Amino acid sequence: xxxxxxxxxxxxxxxxxxxxxxxxxxxxxxxxxxxxxxxxxxxxxxxxxxxxxxxxxxxxxxxxxxxxxxxxxxxxxxxxxxxxxxxxxxxxxxxxxxxxxxxxxxxxxxxxxxxxxxxxxxxxxxxxxxxxxxxxxxxxxxxxxxxxxxxxxxxxxxxxxxxxxxxxxxxxxxxxxxxxxxxxxxxxxxxxxxxxxxxxxxxxxxxxxxxxxxxxxxxxxxxxxxxx
Numbered sequence: 084x085x086x087x088x089x090x091x092x093x094x095x096x097x098x099x100x101x102x103x104x105x106x107x108x109x110x111x112x113x114x115x116x117x118x119x120x121x122x123x124x125x126x127x128x129x130x131x132x133x134x135x136x137x138x139x140x141x142x143x144x145x146x147x148x149x150x151x152x153x154x155x156x157x158x159x160x161x162x163x164x165x166x167x168x169x170x171x172x173x174x175x176x177x178x179x180x181x182x183x184x185x186x187x188x189x190x191x192x193x194x195x196x197x198x199x200x201x202x203x204x205x206x207x208x209x210x211x212x213x214x215x216x217x218x219x220x221x222x223x224x225x226x227x228x229x230x231x232x233x234x235x236x237x238x239x240x241x242x243x244x245x246x247x248x249x250x251x252x253x254x255x256x257x258x259x260x261x262x263x264x265x266x267x268x269x270x271x272x273x274x275x276x277x278x279x280x281x282x283x284x285x286x287x288x289x290x291x292x293x294x295x296x297x298x299x300x301x302x303x304x305x306x307x308x309x310x311x
Contacts, residue, residue: 104139136246
């Protein structure tokens with residue numbers, strides 16, 4: 084039922100997340116750097132971008148159950164996030180990425196050993212509490228930036244990409260719970276199917292690399308056309 088030891092449904096979800104992410108960032112770049120009148124804050128594009136991020140977070144929690152070294156992978160992903168912080172600080176100044184999706188995923192992967200030791204009942208409770216806490220935090224404006232990773236913002240805060248632990252870690256908890264219910268206790272998952280569609284497999288296997296290089300490629304194309 085699985086292709087090369089992989090779960091087809093997870094590959095499909097990851098590929099969908101990649102496509103939605105590239106599409107949203109393309110629209111963002113066309114507006115911000117090419118001056119094309121596309122409002123990426125419209126509900127349609129907002130849903131596209133948010134769905135992509137939530138899928139990545141959910142899949143990270145789900146796939147953590149299959150990983151032999153989630154902490155090592157988490158350190159790697161967090162390191163890439165810090166590189167993005169440095170690059171965007173040089174290029175975007177006030178809108179640079181302080182705690183984006185890669186920072187979030189890296190931290191939650193590092194914490195995965197502890198999180199995975201919790202009972203399912205506790206994870207359900209924490210998922211609900213984290214979501215509520217994150218929305219509650221939106222009502223606070225602090226004088227310090229030290230608590231940004233937890234969802235507490237400061238005055239005049241802005242960023243190209245911001246995914247704090249609260250409320251988004253609730254989606255990580257749901258991914259871990261999905262692994263327990265549909266994978267850990269089964270010889271084959273409930274929705275398993277064989278996937279031999281090479282483009283989808285390629286997107287899934289190279290999702291991190293695509294995330295890292297797609298923005299520079301889009302910008303190179305935009306600036307190449309503008310100044311040609």
